[in-house]
Amino acid sequence: MATLLHIDSSVFPHGASASRPVTDAFRRTWEEQHPQGTVIYRDLATDPVPHLTADAHLAGFSDPATHTPEQAAAFAARVALIEELEGADAVLIGAPMYNYSIPSTLKAWLDNVILAGRTFMAEDSKIKGTPVTIVASRGGSYAPGTPREDYEYVQTYLRAVLADTLGLDVDFIVPELTMAPQNPAMTELVPLYEASRERALEDATTKAKELTERLAA
Structure with missing residues (x-):
């Protein structure tokens, strides 16, 4: 049975968000194709993960036997997030552009799951090649050839982190000009x-x- 890890990070609820209806459409279709499958859902706006702390960071580079109680607790929270990612057959991420970049809550999740020796710089990485679909909504247009092309840091950053660093198979859906009805x-x-x-x-x-057909092949 296939498992989808679905992450939303828009600060707006469904009716006001540009990314959530698109991730919902993907998820509904996925569930139709995988009626016996599993969806793990994280809404980082309503239930944010901890930002990376010194304890959580340092624990990732030291022997667990040497961890302080604080480091052990912080590292356990990171491992739980990593295990969710490792157990996913596919990942779906809603990543709206805020002030030219991703929401801080999504950055916090990324900082937790990027772990040297496990999710990258690891020959036995369990996540390498996992398909990731990203809904990168944005208020204007930052497409090639537009005046704000040089300010496009969402796709650029996520491709560098998810594809180049973690080795995931990244694909984007980009709803843009989402501020047009309000501005x-x-x-x-x-x-x-x-x-x-x-x-x-x-x-x-x-x-x-x-993606369903590809994973079934």
Whole structure:
């Protein structure tokens, strides 16, 4: 039975979020294809994981037998998150752009699961090659050729961390211009926003089905 690790990080609830409806569309299709499967869900906005502390960080580079009680507790919390990732056949992440970057809650999750000798720089890594679908929503457009292309740090960063560092198989769905309905200065871009939203929802369904077929092959 396939396991999907679904992570949302939008600070907004479903009705106001641009990324959550798209991750939901992917998840619904995934569940239809895997009726006996498992979905592990983490909403980092409502239930954030601890930011990396000195105890949690140092414990990752030392013998567990030498850990202080504080280091042992902090490291156990990291290991629990890593084990969730290691047990997933696929990962789904909602990663909206806030101030040109990812939410701090998602950064905290990444800092916890990136562990030298286990999730990277490890020949026996259990996560290498795991497919990850990222819904990278953003208020404007940062696509190649646009004026703000150089400010696109979400896909750039996540590709560097998830693909280049952890060896995961990363794919993106990018709903953009999501601020158009709220910003009067972007009114003329509303049709482009609507088209981007519909395309993202379609992509979510299509990619979930394609991933199901790929994992079953």
